[in-house]
Amino acid sequence: MKILLTLLTSLLFILNLNGQDKTKDDVFEFTIDSSAVNTLNSTLKNLYAVISGEKGEKRNWKQFKYLFKPDAKLIPSGKNKANLYQVRYMSPEDYINNSGTWLEENGFFEKEISRRVNTFGPIAQVFSTYESYYSEKDTKPFMRGINSIQLLNDGKRWWVINIYWAQETENNPIPKAYLPD
Template identity: 55%
Template sequence: MKKLLLIFTLISFSVSAQETEKKDYSKNVATLDSTIESLYTVISGDKGFKRDWALFKHLFHKKAKLIPTGKTEKGETISRYMTPESYIETSGEWLTQNGFHEREIYRTVETFGNITHVFSTYESYRTKTDDKAFMRGINSIQLMYDGTRWWIINIFWLQESKENPIPEAYLPKG
């Protein structure tokens, strides 16, 4: 009986340790490129694919905002302010149920000191194998390098529309 209790205790401890063990995401935020790539990769996946929301939250500064902007049906320009957690709450299930892949197709980068601004043009697909994007837009991403890692401070984005096409300056050349 003591052996059985000891085995059960060891198994319980092992499972508990695995559940509380944190993944090492340091490579995901070591460079500007790895941070942006991780951002696009973590929200992308086919229908039914679970996202790594711990990695998603790791990319962002504790006071970061995600800010979509656009027009209402009445034509009013609006923006909505979300934390990474509220983005997960409002979009996470939809991403999993519908499938969503966002791919960066072009980028401009401006840096001063430890701050960087990235204009990242994207295309969105339902599956990895789709030939035609169902949506395009630009993510305006503000980042900070603290000497150790990159932090996303804000993402402010707008989807392309007939009234507001993506300018040639923010599309791939040739």
């Protein structure tokens, strides 16, 4: 009887520890699609798809994190109050914490409209021009820009290493070379 009680207590302790480690992603029981990183194209398509969704729609942050190599960075650029360009370095987790709630509360769709790819061996550099919408039903984007995405193929899958981006402005329009033909 003591052995059975000890086993039950141990099992409850382990289950309780596992319960404490649950993230908000676990609550929604999202899964990871490992095939999403088999090709460069599927990795990029998944990158855009995973952050996109209508207002009130949860994002699959497990899948988002799965796309990135450990220590990967997301690097937005823009002008500060002194009108100088600056950058901010974020981990995928920082991006989720800084933008996740906004994406869900406002609705957000980022759609790739053009892509220029350079590869050498296991590395790829992609200039991916995007348009951003609040809803998939919107006909006019509220923002456009270019994502500079660096990726690595380790022989098994593609990993996002960095995403470095800039938004289009009146003084910095997207060059025709990076728009659809």
